[in-house]
Amino acid sequence: AQRVTQPEKLLSVFKGAPVELKCNYSYSGSPELFWYVQYSRQRLQLLLRHISRESIKGFTADLNKGETSFHLKKPFAQEEDSAMYYCALINQAGTALIFGKGTTLSVSS
Amino acid sequence: DAGVTQSPTHLIKTRGQQVTLRCSPKSGHDTVSWYQQALGQGPQFIFQYYEEEERQRGNFPDRFSGHQFPNYSSELNVNALLLGDSALYLCASRVGTGGNEQFFGPGTRLTVL
Numbered sequence: 001a002q003r004v005t006q007p008e009k010l011l012s013v014f015k016g017a018p019v020e021l022k023c024n025y026s027y028s029g030s031p032e033l034f035w036y037v038q039y040s041r042q043r044l045q046l047l048l049r050h051i052s053r054e055s056i057k058g059f060t061a062d063l064n065k066g067e068t069s070f071h072l073k074k075p076f077a078q079e080e081d082s083a084m085y086y087c088a089l090i091n092q093a094g095t096a097l098i099f100g101k102g103t104t105l106s107v108s109s
Numbered sequence: 110d111a112g113v114t115q116s117p118t119h120l121i122k123t124r125g126q127q128v129t130l131r132c133s134p135k136s137g138h139d140t141v142s143w144y145q146q147a148l149g150q151g152p153q154f155i156f157q158y159y160e161e162e163e164r165q166r167g168n169f170p171d172r173f174s175g176h177q178f179p180n181y182s183s184e185l186n187v188n189a190l191l192l193g194d195s196a197l198y199l200c201a202s203r204v205g206t207g208g209n210e211q212f213f214g215p216g217t218r219l220t221v222l
Contacts, residue, residue: 088151
């Protein structure tokens with residue numbers, strides 16, 4: 001079965017602290033994984049995808065096939081990072097995104 | 110380019126009614142997918158339309174149907190509404206049917222009373 005699990009509903013950190021949003025997946029074969037972000041009153045938007053190996057807004061995510069994880073990390077959180085974060089993978093047919101339930105990140109000063 | 114647009118923004122219906130939601134894809138995109146996002150959940154794939162045909166369908170009943178027009182815009186129809194259909198309905202567009210980034214619209218909030 002193809003599934004994405006985000007174990008934390010809410011993650012609260014102080015400004016300047018490191019952030020790690022957890023994502024685990026279940027997939028047969030080589031998955032294509034994404035992180036999407038939704039800021040308050042804005043639409044869902046792509047933050048990063050593992051195949052591009054980019055760092056966006058200071059966030060990085062590494063695919064760990066052994067642990068079937070794709071955790072999102074940032075060394076120093078900013079208040080503007082407060083948002084809802086969704087981990088997702090593309091289904092076997094390559095047509096649909098399968099999302100986790102999301103984690104709310106709250107960064108306070 | 111306004112990106113993906115959806116209408117209406119909000120909608121209130123009663124059980125048993127039918128509803129139609131509309132989506133215009135981002136300029137240059139030819140594929141439209143629909144997702145349902147219930148409160149506290151991630152988006153769930155309903156179906157995808159490409160070349161005016163339903164290409165793939167998620168785990169949703171036949172009460173959920175759709176259409177794609179020659180200009181690539183799309184409609185989502187839900188018949189015999191249930192309370193459990195209350196959700197945010199998201200439209201996403203892309204180029205082609207696989208691999209490319211999907212761009213999401215702002216969604217239509219459907220409330221079924």
